[in-house]
Amino acid sequence: MSSWTDSLVGFISGIAWLPDMSAGTIMVIVAVLLGLPVFTFMAVNALVAVYFERKVSAFMQDRLGPMEVGIFGFKGGKKFWGGIGQTLADAIKLLVKEDTIPKDADRPLFILGPFIIFGAAFTAFIGLPIGYGLVISDFNIGVFFISAVSSVGVIGVILAGWASNNKWSLYGAMRSAAQIISYELPLGMSLLLVVMVVGSLQFSEIVLWQEQHRWFIIHSPFTVIAFFIFMISGVAEVNRTPFDLPEAESELVAGFMTEYSGFRWALFFLSEYANMVIISLMTAIVFLGGWLSPVAGLLDMAGVPAGWYYLSGPLWGIFWIFIKVATLIFIMMWFRWTFPRMRPDQLMYTAWKVFIPFALVNIFLVGIWELIFA
Amino acid sequence: MTVSEKSADNFGVVKAEEMVLNMGPQHPSTHGVLRLKIYTDGEIVSRIEPHLGYLHRCFEKHCEYLSYEQVIPFTDRCDYLASMANNHIYAMAVEKLMDLEVTEKVEYIRVIMVELQRIASHLMAIGTFGLDVGGITPFTYTFRDRERILDLFEYTCGARLLYNYIWVGGVSHDLPVNFVRLATEFLDYFEPQIDEYNNLLTFNKIFIERTGDVGVLPADVAINYAASGPVLRASGVKWDLRRDDPYSIYDRFDFDVIVGDGQMGTVGDCWDRYYVRVLEMRESVKILRQALAQMPTEGDVHENLPKKVRPPEGSVYFRGESPRGELGFFIASDGKSKPFRVKMRSPAFCNLSLFSEISEGWMLSDIVTILGSIDIVLGETDR
Numbered sequence: 081m082s083s084w085t086d087s088l089v090g091f092i093s094g095i096a097w098l099p100d101m102s103a104g105t106i107m108v109i110v111a112v113l114l115g116l117p118v119f120t121f122m123a124v125n126a127l128v129a130v131y132f133e134r135k136v137s138a139f140m141q142d143r144l145g146p147m148e149v150g151i152f153g154f155k156g157g158k159k160f161w162g163g164i165g166q167t168l169a170d171a172i173k174l175l176v177k178e179d180t181i182p183k184d185a186d187r188p189l190f191i192l193g194p195f196i197i198f199g200a201a202f203t204a205f206i207g208l209p210i211g212y213g214l215v216i217s218d219f220n221i222g223v224f225f226i227s228a229v230s231s232v233g234v235i236g237v238i239l240a241g242w243a244s245n246n247k248w249s250l251y252g253a254m255r256s257a258a259q260i261i262s263y264e265l266p267l268g269m270s271l272l273l274v275v276m277v278v279g280s281l282q283f284s285e286i287v288l289w290q291e292q293h294r295w296f297i298i299h300s301p302f303t304v305i306a307f308f309i310f311m312i313s314g315v316a317e318v319n320r321t322p323f324d325l326p327e328a329e330s331e332l333v334a335g336f337m338t339e340y341s342g343f344r345w346a347l348f349f350l351s352e353y354a355n356m357v358i359i360s361l362m363t364a365i366v367f368l369g370g371w372l373s374p375v376a377g378l379l380d381m382a383g384v385p386a387g388w389y390y391l392s393g394p395l396w397g398i399f400w401i402f403i404k405v406a407t408l409i410f411i412m413m414w415f416r417w418t419f420p421r422m423r424p425d426q427l428m429y430t431a432w433k434v435f436i437p438f439a440l441v442n443i444f445l446v447g448i449w450e451l452i453f454a
Numbered sequence: 455m456t457v458s459e460k461s462a463d464n465f466g467v468v469k470a471e472e473m474v475l476n477m478g479p480q481h482p483s484t485h486g487v488l489r490l491k492i493y494t495d496g497e498i499v500s501r502i503e504p505h506l507g508y509l510h511r512c513f514e515k516h517c518e519y520l521s522y523e524q525v526i527p528f529t530d531r532c533d534y535l536a537s538m539a540n541n542h543i544y545a546m547a548v549e550k551l552m553d554l555e556v557t558e559k560v561e562y563i564r565v566i567m568v569e570l571q572r573i574a575s576h577l578m579a580i581g582t583f584g585l586d587v588g589g590i591t592p593f594t595y596t597f598r599d600r601e602r603i604l605d606l607f608e609y610t611c612g613a614r615l616l617y618n619y620i621w622v623g624g625v626s627h628d629l630p631v632n633f634v635r636l637a638t639e640f641l642d643y644f645e646p647q648i649d650e651y652n653n654l655l656t657f658n659k660i661f662i663e664r665t666g667d668v669g670v671l672p673a674d675v676a677i678n679y680a681a682s683g684p685v686l687r688a689s690g691v692k693w694d695l696r697r698d699d700p701y702s703i704y705d706r707f708d709f710d711v712i713v714g715d716g717q718m719g720t721v722g723d724c725w726d727r728y729y730v731r732v733l734e735m736r737e738s739v740k741i742l743r744q745a746l747a748q749m750p751t752e753g754d755v756h757e758n759l760p761k762k763v764r765p766p767e768g769s770v771y772f773r774g775e776s777p778r779g780e781l782g783f784f785i786a787s788d789g790k791s792k793p794f795r796v797k798m799r800s801p802a803f804c805n806l807s808l809f810s811e812i813s814e815g816w817m818l819s820d821i822v823t824i825l826g827s828i829d830i831v832l833g834e835t836d837r
């Protein structure tokens with residue numbers, strides 16, 4: 081299946097007036113051309129998600145949230161859009177803030193840490209499609225690639241915690257390392273189940289399978305369990321409440337981010353929200369039919385002939401996938417503003433004694449299910 | 455002395471090098487400026503030394519240079535979350551020294567104010583306890599309701615935190631018009647809210663996992679350390695000065711003394727200490743309803759105010775139940791207009807003293823939980 085990289089490479093090599101370039105040069109140009117939109121997407125995503133989070137939390141906590149900083153006429157008052165400029169103001173504040181590095185910190189590692197975390201989140205977007213062919217590069221090992229890349233981030237967390245030379249940061253980093261490594265396993269195992277059924281690691285193949293058969297969340301009882309394991313491990317993977325131990329503000333001040341400020345801190349922030357999108361996108365693609373229209377699925381099952389009311393197609397696909405992602409992100413925020421935090425040993429208990437055995441048995445059972453029903 | 459089993463998982467069997475961690479004085483969950491010197495073995499805490507004194511303001515020494523009436527604003531600033539209770543007990547101590555009677559109406563107003571204050575203080579305690587275990591939303595809910603109580607106080611005496619309301623021999627202002635109606639409206643609004651806190655926090659599975667069986671305080675240890683208030687009652691000791699040593703007009707009201715029953719673990723765990731406070735708010739509502747119904751409408755609250763507070767020579771110890779426990783004032787008088795000596799028996803200080811006893815062997819996260827469940831106010835601990 082085609083991807084943006086393929087199309088762009090074809091387009092650039094097809095331009096007559098350009099001088100002859102090696103394939104490597106063209107790839108560099110394409111990488112820059114595609115990297116910039118991804119970076120922009122991450123930045124805009126953080127802006128929107130923070131605003132969304134603030135308003136969601138305000139809604140849940142019986143308060144108004146940001147109301148004062150408006151832009152272009154959206155000023156204050158008791159309107160939902162009141163504080164729409166707040167995150168923009170915060171972003172500007174972060175960028176112009178003094179960048180401090182503690183005297184006893186390990187300078188190179190301290191600087192490197194946030195970039196590794198950011199890089200991991202940034203790279204993961206390469207393999208995530210939002211439609212057939214609407215992807216930077218449609219790997220045939222997409223699922224594996226995302227799992228591999230997103231676990232690189234933990235190195236950055238450990239570096240940041242260690243290099244800060246602060247005990248709270250170290251605690252946060254150690255907790256984070258244990259947590260992310262533990263939750264990689266159930267995450268991967270519940271993905272494995274889907275891969276087993278489809279027979280491919282490619283995201284577009286997985287969605288195609290769901291288009292031809294049914295969404296994975298309703299495929300079998302075991303995929304439902306896998307969905308929940310995946311979703312909860314995903315929340316743990318992105319360090320959000322009730323699994324936000326690495327940055328538990330009431331215990332560890334700010335965990336591994338304690339000593340960071342300004343732009344470096346903003347990088348942590350960007351990656352946190354980008355990771356939320358990555359996990360939600362993966363959940364949506366693998367279990368919730370990706371860009372498939374839920375309306376079409378229901379109507380098809382009811383035997384209604386295809387028509388415009390199916391609301392499916394490439395543009396509708398983008399709409400549906402973002403609706404699904406937004407819903408999943410909302411659920412994560414709902415968790416955060418409802419649950420207390422777990423304790424490190426309880427977190428480990430959940431991963432090793434609950435999720436991993438369940439996920440393992442699940443793989444076995446779904447194999448039997450496939451033998452009987454497929 | 456039986457100290458309960460630390461944990462089923464046998465934490466800390468393998469010993470490693472200890473790391474000293476300074477928690478505070480500036481830390482989000484030390485409830486003020488408490489400094490804890492924590493000796494940790496990984497996440498396991500092997501020893502804790504609380505260091506006090508960062509908020510020491512020489513309250514007791516100041517009192518020796520102030521007249522008896524001038525001390526009252528200072529008592530406000532000791533336990534700033536329960537100023538009314540401090541005012542009340544100090545005023546009653548001086549009245550006992552002077553053998554001064556106050557009118558019926560004043561007694562009722564005082565009880566109403568103190569019980570409202572108890573609800574406000576417990577709301578603060580359970581809200582911040584929720585924060586300590588990581589739940590942010592319960593805090594905003596309890597603060598929303600605490601706000602209504604502060605509005606009532608503001609309506610009565612103009613202040614929202616430091617009231618200087620209960621004076622020796624009376625109260626500073628009579629209740630404003632409509633106060634009884636507003637207070638009843640508040641109680642009608644407030645009682646269902648307790649169920650909301652329970653739904654959101656108390657019976658949340660994660661919350662129970664975090665607090666049940668954690669930081670167990672056996673009754674004998676609690677008594678040995680002179681604990682009082684909800685901390686003592688959560689360990690199963692039925693001891694409430696309002697019932698056991700009735701002062702003011704508390705013997706006229708029908709209310710229960712709540713004790714911990716180990717519903718979610720062992721008797722005296724953090725969950726019990728938390729839940730005792732939740733249930734005590736219900737009891738306070740009960741007392742308030744009775745007091746509001748029985749209160750005489752006629753009478754001057756300034757009737758018995760002495761022209762000059764000048765107690766005879768002698769000394770007195772008076773104790774009462776503040777939201778945090780047994781608050782006592784020892785006042786020695788040499789017959790002059792200034793006290794010779796004022797000593798405050800602070801419940802938060804005594805409760806804090808058992809903190810290191812019950813928190814050894816728990817994880818770093820539990821330290822925050824245990825400290826939150828003791829509900830200290832540093833203004834009162836350091837004075």
